[in-house]
Amino acid sequence: MNVEIRSDREEDKEKALNTKAFSDSSAAELPADSAASADESACPAIVELPCVHCGLPTRVRADADPQRIFCCNGCHGAYDLINGWGLSDFYALRDQMTSAAAQGVPGQRSRYDVFDQPEFLGDSAPKPQSGGLLSTDLALHGLHCGACAWLIENAAARIDGWQLARVKMSDHTIRIVFDPQRVPLSEIARTMDRLGYQVAPLTKQLDDHFARENRRLLIQIAIAGFCAANAMWIAIGLYAGEASGVAADHRMFLRTIGTGLGLLAVAVPGRTFFRGALASLQTRTPHMDLPVALGLSVGSVAGLINAITGRGDVYFDSLAVLVFFLLIGRWIQFRQQHRAARSVDLLLRITPRHASRILDDGETQAVLADNLQAGDRIRVAAGESFPADGEIIAGETTIDRSLLTGESQPIRAAVGETVLAGTVNVTRSIDVCVEASGDASRIGRVMQAVEAAAARKTPIVQLADRIGGIFVIVVTTLALVAFALSARDNWQQGAANATALLIVACPCALALATPLAIAVSLGRAARRKILIRDGSSLQQLAGTGTIWFDKTGTLTEGRSRVVEVIGDRDGLASAAAIERDVCHPIADAILAAADLPDDFEGVAAAGEDNSTAGTDSSDEATARTQIAIGGVLGEHRGAAIAAGSLKFIQSQGIEIPAKLSQAAERLTAQGTTAIVVARDAIAITVLGIDDPLRAGADVAIAELKRAGWRVGILSGDHPGVVRSVADRVGVPQSLAIGGLSPENKLDIVSHHSPADPGSAELHLPEPAPGLQVMIGDGANDAAALAAADVGIAVRGGAEVSLQAAPIFIASGRLGSVVELVRGARRTARLIHITFAVSLGYNVIAVGLAMAGRISPLVAAVLMPLSSVSVLSLTLASRSFRERDEPERTK
Known part of the structure; x- marks a missing residue:
């Protein structure tokens, strides 16, 4: 079934262009008899050709230049802009993908056949x-x-x-x-x-649970808020009546309505605390719900008796307010927990759920990716993710591996090369023989490590929880003591003292202090483009320990460029010719340098220069062969050209003059990548390719060290390059570790050295005590980000890393790491202050209640003061300041 749908934009374009085309044609303005006699060459026919930029059919004169046909001025401007920026390869890549789509991929229509299988749809069946x-x-x-x-x-x-x-x-x-x-x-x-x-x-299970629980809590808060607001207004009327006088029947009416509202708040939304208290008693574990439930029970019973007898005070206004505030604190905590759970859930959904398996007759069948077995043949169309690890058996394409390696550019892959689940097939359809799928694939193993690390990671217990057990036991015991001391003379006075103590000491402020302080800090951090998923991370960052930085894209910009050309400069043009179709940052750097003028000051030339043709990279290479690891082989101007690392060139049996060999070793020692270019089996040029440091990297690291942190680098790059970067940013050599795999990084940040580092060149530190913080920007660091005590993802990393890390710095500035640490310490101070105020209030109030100096009525008035003080202190704080930049070194 084919459905043709045309947008109004396309129709408007066609109408306008039809009008323009015919107005420009002199033949269109002639009468029919004149047009018939006109010279055919002077009045060319009107034909329909595609727009060079967007491809929409466009009516133009037959003699129009097919390379300069535009459907509108917008496409014309976009075309000129793209070519002006030197990005004309965009059109070549687009034409390749369009050609592949036009030819059709066998079995492409079966991509959606799996939607007719209920077991695939799961919750969407x-x-x-x-x-x-x-x-x-x-x-x-x-x-x-x-x-x-x-x-x-x-x-x-x-x-x-x-x-x-x-x-x-x-x-x-x-x-x-x-x-x-x-x-x-x-x-x-x-x-x-x-x-x-x-x-x-x-995948609705997690979201449905959140929706139901969130709805339930909001309904409870709404009921408690309604009851609290109306009960407080009634209480104000009663308090005013006590001072100015009120009729007995009016007083009884107001007390009855207030009692009903208070009982409603305690019985409906407040039953959450009674359930928690019951569970606390059953498990014999002190919980803050226990004194809350006890205070609600005693206050409700005493208030109900006083309401019925018409004597004494009722406390239902305070009880309703207490329930309302505690439920708000619980709702804030629940939303934070859901954000963390949803991030993990999204993390595990990075590979496609279905695949196109190739049958014996060459057709394809849609199957669940989890059902793939080793040896199965699958077809992966352009734009799709690989559902399993495997080897390419037919076709050639480019692959986006940023999910696993953090590389910003796709790489070319051909028959015999390995592809990994979760990476993206960019340009052409290819056939793959499955080697591992599901949990057995590399991304599956990384995800298992992420999940295990998240499960092992015990969240920091809130300060309220650390003292909650003691508080519960002390308050409950003191309430019993207060009742026992007074009950010998007057049990009603003993009940009043116990009720006053439980009401005034109910840990409303203790329950609000931490979530409220953290919630305010999270909001202010977000305005500074620091997004924090887990509030406990702020408390952890208030301490000290070791901060590990990934190198590529974190300390550096992740943007390679040629900084030095040694030997025959014509080697740069030859390398650019054979690298033209290679999708890799090093190839991009070589192509960019080859397009620069010879005297461009950003590229230093050294040694002899035998170039007579400049750096013209427009010549096309022939017979180019992509080598899986290390370099590229091809032909340029009739000569055999090889370009790659020193190790790669040596493996090809190519002669390397001592001068160039020493230059390559010198560049490597300086932390610069050395690319050797050879012509006809003799090395002629060495290119130095560097990745610039991020602005302010050294300043940020100095600030962190001044704040008491150890700072190190964990990278998969060459150890020599890592050590050079460490020298430039002020990181000790003992903490600059290169040549690491994702598993190595995970082991290091998990407080122990790798059991199998896999390289004799690795110099690993002793397991470091204290907090371990990992900062990275690629999905290659996903497991390490999750395994660390605190993971911080910066701009440029893959989505999976951002989901694994509890903190994301959207601005990508390393100075924001310093802001984050400072804000965390201010937040910790704020929590300590609010706890001190709350505990000080409770100590004084409890002492007065035990001495019989506070009646339940006064306790009901004093109780909200603790919450108000915590709220005022929190809102007045400045945990993340508007201007909080590290000072720059002069």
Whole structure:
């Protein structure tokens, strides 16, 4: 079933261009008889050709230059801008992908056939509706605005059997109601894909649990708030009546209404605390819900008796307020826990759920990726992620490996090379023989390590929890003592003293202090572009320990450039010629340098220069062969060219003059990558390629060391390069470790050295005591970010790393790490101050209650003061200041 949908923009363009084309044609203005006699060459015909930039059909004169056809001024401007920036390769790559799509990928239509399998859809499996219809909710990708939703919903009316489409912009989901007898769900999914929107099954278990629990807590807060507000107004009327006089029947009416509201707050939203107290008693574990429940019980009983007898005070206004504030604190904590759980859930969804398995007859069949076995052959189309580790058996493509390595540029891959699950096939469809899938794949093992590290990581216990058990025992014991001391003379006075003590000492402020202080700090940090997922990380960063930096893209910019050319400068042009189609940062650096003028001051030339043709890199190489590791072979101007690392050139049996060999070793010792270029089996040039340090890296590290932190570098780069970077930023050589795998990094930040470092060149430190903090920007660091006590992801890293780390610095500035540490310490001080105020208040109030100096009424008035003081102190704090930059060294 094919559905052709044309946008209003395309129609408007065509109308405008039709008008322009015919107005520009003199033949169109001539009468029919004159046009027939006009010279054909002077009045060329109008033809339809594609726009050079966007590809839309455009009506132009037949003699128009096919390389300068534009459907509108916007495309014309974009084309000139792209070529002006030297990015014309964009069109070549686009044409390759368009050609592959036009030829069609065998089995491509089966991509969505899996949507007809209920076991694949899981939580999104269609549910029966009346009239034989089915309904399903799917995740919707590619949604941008209300116009997108309108297009999808109106497209449903054009498909026979698609009864309803309802798009939710808030969470990017779509509800589809369809008749399975007339149209399968897979056909609907294909139609939406043609519209430019991809659908996927929902994983709703975690979100549904959160929605239900969040709704329940909000309802409880709403009920408690309603009861508290009205009970307080009634209490104000009663207090005023005590001073000015009130009729007995009015007094009884207000007391009855206030009692009803208080009982409602205690019995409905307050039952959460009674459940916690019951669990505390059953497990014999002191919990802060115990004194809360005890105070609510005693206060409710005493207040109810006083309300019935018409004597004494009722405390239901204070009880309702207590329930309201405690529920708010619990809701804040619940949302923080959900954010952490959802991040882990998203982390585990990085590989596709289905794959296209190749059958014996060459056709493909959609299967669950978890069902793939070693030896299966699968087909992966351009733009899809690899569902399993394997070896390419047919085709050639480029692969985006940033998910695993953090590399910003795709690399070329051909038959015989290994591909990894979770990486992305960029350009062409290829066939792969599966070697490992699921948990056995490399990304599966990394995810297992992430999950295990997250499970092992015991969260910092809030200060309230650390003293909660003692507080519960002390308050409960003191309440019993107060009752016993007074009950000998007057049991009612003993009950009043105990009730006053439990009410005034109820840990409302203790429960609010930490989540409120952290919530305020998180909000202020977010305004500074520091996004913190887990509040406990702030408390941990208030201490000291070791901060480990990844090198590439964290301490450096991740942007390679040629900084030195040694030997025959014509080698640069030769290297650029054979590297032209290689997708790699080093190839990009060589191509960029080859396009620069010879006297460009950013590239230093050294040694002899025999170049007669400058650095013209426009010559195309022939017979180029991609080598898996180390370099590239090809031909340029009739000569055999090789370009790669010193080790690669040596492995090819190429002669390297002593001068160039020494230059390559010198560059490596300086921390610069050395690329050797050879012509006809003789090395002629050495290129020095450097990755610049981020601005302020040395200043930020100096500030961290001044604050008491040990600072080190963990990198997979060459140890010599890592040591050179360490010298430049002020990191001790003993803490600058290169040549590490992701597993090595995980072991180091997990407080022990790698059991199998895998390289004799590794110089590993002794296990360091104290807090371990990992800062990285690539998914290669995902396991280490999760295993560290605190993981910090910076701009440029893969999404998986951002999900593994509890802190994300959106600005990417290393100075923000210093801001983060300072803000964490201010937050810790704020928590200590609020706890001191709260505990001081409780000590004084409890002493007065035990002495009988505070009545339950006064206790009810004093109780909110502790919460108000905590709130005031928190809001007045400045944990993350607007201007908090490290001082720059002169």
